[in-house]
Amino acid sequence: MSQTLENRAKPDAATQLDIYRRMIRIERNDDFTRQQIRRGRITAPYYSARGQECIPSAISVLLNDDDKICTIYRGIHDMVAKDMPLRPLWAEICGRVDGTCKGKGGPMHLTHPETGVMVTTGIVGSSMPIANGFGWASLLDGTKQVTVAYFGDGASNIGAFHEALNLASVWKLPVIFVCQNNGFAEHTRYENGTAVDLISKRAIGYGMPGYTVDGNDPLDVYAHAHAAIERARAGEGPTLLECKTFRFMGHVFGDNDAYMSKEEKAAAMDADPLPRFRQKLIDDGIATAEQLDELTTRIEAEVTDAIEFAMACEYPSDDELRRDVFAEEIPA
Numbered sequence: 001m002s003q004t005l006e007n008r009a010k011p012d013a014a015t016q017l018d019i020y021r022r023m024i025r026i027e028r029n030d031d032f033t034r035q036q037i038r039r040g041r042i043t044a045p046y047y048s049a050r051g052q053e054c055i056p057s058a059i060s061v062l063l064n065d066d067d068k069i070c071t072i073y074r075g076i077h078d079m080v081a082k083d084m085p086l087r088p089l090w091a092e093i094c095g096r097v098d099g100t101c102k103g104k105g106g107p108m109h110l111t112h113p114e115t116g117v118m119v120t121t122g123i124v125g126s127s128m129p130i131a132n133g134f135g136w137a138s139l140l141d142g143t144k145q146v147t148v149a150y151f152g153d154g155a156s157n158i159g160a161f162h163e164a165l166n167l168a169s170v171w172k173l174p175v176i177f178v179c180q181n182n183g184f185a186e187h188t189r190y191e192n193g194t195a196v197d198l199i200s201k202r203a204i205g206y207g208m209p210g211y212t213v214d215g216n217d218p219l220d221v222y223a224h225a226h227a228a229i230e231r232a233r234a235g236e237g238p239t240l241l242e243c244k245t246f247r248f249m250g251h252v253f254g255d256n257d258a259y260m261s262k263e264e265k266a267a268a269m270d271a272d273p274l275p276r277f278r279q280k281l282i283d284d285g286i287a288t289a290e291q292l293d294e295l296t297t298r299i300e301a302e303v304t305d306a307i308e309f310a311m312a313c314e315y316p317s318d319d320e321l322r323r324d325v326f327a328e329e330i331p332a
Contacts, residue, residue, distance in 0.1 A: 003200070003211055009226035011219065013286045015061055019218045020281060020292070022057035023274055025299050026077040029086065032303045033076075033093065033107075037253055041311070042094050044107050047074035051248035054273050055180050056081035058221035059148060062229050066143075068116045068134045070127040071150040073108040075120050078150050084112045086306035096313035103316045104324065118147075125155035128164035128177060135173035135238075146174045146232040154185025156199045165206040165240065174232035176225070177240045180215065182247035187259050203240040215243030216273040248272075 011019065030050050036042045056069075060081040063069075071078040079089065092099025093107045100112050110120045119130055131149035138145040155161060156179055168175045179199050183190050196202065203210020209231070214220040221243060228239035246268035250257035257265070281287045287295075 003203075003209055005211055005224055005227055007227075008223035011058075011061070011222050013284075015222075016218070016281060016284075016286055018061050019054075019057045019222070020277055020287075021295060021299070022060060022081045022083075023053040023218070023277065024296055025302075026053045026057065026080045027274055028296065028299050029080050029303050030077065032300075032307060034253065036307065044093060044095070045073075046107055046253040047251065048249035048253065049074050049077040049180075049247070051268065051272070052077060052180055052182060052215065052245050053081075054218045054221055054277070055178065055215050055243045055245065056150070058218040059176075059178065059225040062222070062225055063116065063146070063148070065115060067145050068118045068131075068147040069150065070119050070121070070131040070134070070147065071117075072124070072127055072152065072155070073120065073122045074152065075150055076107060076110065079110060079112065079115075079117045079120070082115050082117055084110075084115045084117050086302055087309045088112065090303075090306040090310035091313050094310040094313070095315060096310055097316045097320075098310075098313040102320060102324070103313075104320060125151055125158045125160035127151050128155075128160050129167075131175050131177075132164050132168050132171075132173055135168065135175040136171065138174050139171070144174075144233045146176060146229055148176045148178055150178050150180060152185060153179055153181040153183070153190055153194065153199060154188070155179075156202065157185075157194060165203070165208065165238070168238040169206045169208045172235060172237035174235070175238045176228045176232060177238060178225075179240070179242045181242050181244045183245075184247055184251070184259065186251045187255070189259060198242060200240060200242040206240075208238050208240060210240040211242065213241055213243045215245035216271065216276075218273070218277055245273075 030048055056078040069078055069082055088100045092101055092110050095103045097103050100110050108122045121127055128149045131147045134147040185193050198212050200210035200212040211224050213224045224241055278292055282289055
């Protein structure tokens, strides 16, 4: 059985509003990205995480700027939730020189160490051993920094998952392993590629807590992430969180998602966690509809500004092809 969390932390009103802000920032950024691709303004591989906004939003609200995340190619929502600035993010998406990787990485290889976004990897599962490296550095430096490794359900079936969780537990690394289980590994349904019914059950084999979380409930994600982060900061080691959700879009932009049944997709979209959480904030008196609309308008303006900034930037010059590959100067 998956473990049951006791002493559940609850976010106050201001924190709930901040979680919602991050969720809307993700959703608006995702929607604008797909718009720009459809209009032909940008050409890039894009892996939408629409429907998964709760997970990184309720986690990032608990992280400090110097806490780190390692994520995957379907991970722009993780970066946006960590409050990565949108101008350099969009410049990178558009392949422009003012992007986070000088326009040479694109949407699959974004980084922004200033906000703790350390790596985006296109290699399935490789976020986990990299996160261990940052966790080991935190132990060596004697800091209280934690690292979050985001990955999908398909990545839980490869060797890096086993190796990373085992070593993190042996060394008691301050790493939180967050599986965003959206039900599909690329084009493969979960049950067709994974034998165990809950990924969180695998935690017992590595001697760490493992929880299955409602990834569509920000308060459930917050409570479990709070416990995992406090455990990591206290030097007690890693935690595995399986956050169950649903991916509204296909594996990659343009995918016809034929492997999803129309009924389950419609049901998931009808239960969209974003409007549901918005209504909760209104019902609980945390914010009015007008205040939330104003917040959305501000975020849309932020995204629009980032897009126009990126479009005005130059493309990298040809001599950048050979830079950032080898050291240009070898120290004496």
